Amino acid sequence: MLHLFGPESEWPDQDLIAFSEEFDAQLAYLAYCSGVFPMPLLEGDHPDDMGWWSPVHRGVLPLDRFVASRSLRKSAKRFTTTVDVAFVEVVRRCAAPGRSGGWITPGIIEVYQQFHARGQAHSVEVWDADRRLVGGLYGVSVGGLFAGESMFHDAEHGRDASKVALVRLVDELGRGLSWTERRRDRLLDVQWLTPHLASLGAIEVPRREYLRQLNRVLTLDPPEFDRGEAFRRPGLVPTVGVADDDHDTMQGDADA
Structure with a gap:
């Protein structure tokens, strides 16, 4: 399994683990292989950024x-x-x-x-x-x-x-x-x-x-x-x- 977002032990204790301006097919594919999926933030302080999610549950x-x-x-x-x-x-x-x-x-x-x-x-x-x-x-x-x-x-x-x-x-x-x-x-x-x-x-x-x-x-x-x-x-x-x-x-x- 890939560790695109670093080791799981260092992820925050919440479903949203990262966000970025960058988003393309290759990045998304590597995210899935890391146990993470993309979903736009759309609201809050970063409405134009992509959110990267790995639910705690x-x-x-x-x-x-x-x-x-x-x-x-x-x-x-x-x-x-x-x-x-x-x-x-x-x-x-x-x-x-x-x-x-x-x-x-x-x-x-x-x-x-x-x-x-x-x-x-x-x-x-x-x-x-x-x-x-x-x-x-x-x-x-x-x-x-x-x-x-x-x-x-x-x-x-x-x-x-x-x-x-x-x-x-x-x-x-x-x-x-x-x-x-x-x-x-x-x-x-x-x-x-x-x-x-x-x-x-x-x-x-x-x-x-x-x-x-x-x-x-x-x-x-x-x-x-x-x-x-x-x-x-x-x-x-x-x-x-x-x-x-x-x-x-x-x-x-x-x-x-």
């Missing part, structure tokens, strides 16, 4: 703990999902101009487009029966790490669509792996834990434990994403855990 979603409610599994059958078909559109829809708390700036979009062109970032798209893009997510893939960045759903046409995108992502990351390998060889980073993510199986780990897991998976082969359509074809709803209740909000999910 990191949200992760172990693939062997992922739980999909019965209603979500049923909802998934109403949609078609794809991978990397509309990456830029997914990022732009996640940006949701005018959204309160929005942080996906034009500079962010440009850098993640570069990641995508290099095969280091992927999107999951969710389409309704009329072939409208009604939900999706995107994130960065390095070795066995997938760092989820943001999600969206269309409030009118895509209820549950962002969660359906997560179902597809978990299926892609776990394909061909045993349950032990899913836990050991894949790290699905969700940044901060929310009650909704916890209901889906996400947990919180100390920063040091996250960095330990990251160090283990960075050198592994990344998943090979299947870009075919899923869910509308019989038998392709992933066999994941089942819960009795469902939720309609998710960290980073923008109503479009």
Whole structure:
């Protein structure tokens, strides 16, 4: 694992560990390899600077703990999902101009487009029966790490669509792996834990434990994403855990 920001023992005891005027794809890539992700400050004394974040308590979603409610599994059958078909559109829809708390700036979009062109970032798209893009997510893939960045759903046409995108992502990351390998060889980073993510199986780990897991998976082969359509074809709803209740909000999910 890289130490772009120095040793973890010297980081401040807070989620924001640094900020800088500089921001480009190479710097961001090295940050992910160091256990740090970029998010613009936008406010305060340095509104034009990039913030570099490594939460003291990191949200992760172990693939062997992922739980999909019965209603979500049923909802998934109403949609078609794809991978990397509309990456830029997914990022732009996640940006949701005018959204309160929005942080996906034009500079962010440009850098993640570069990641995508290099095969280091992927999107999951969710389409309704009329072939409208009604939900999706995107994130960065390095070795066995997938760092989820943001999600969206269309409030009118895509209820549950962002969660359906997560179902597809978990299926892609776990394909061909045993349950032990899913836990050991894949790290699905969700940044901060929310009650909704916890209901889906996400947990919180100390920063040091996250960095330990990251160090283990960075050198592994990344998943090979299947870009075919899923869910509308019989038998392709992933066999994941089942819960009795469902939720309609998710960290980073923008109503479009």
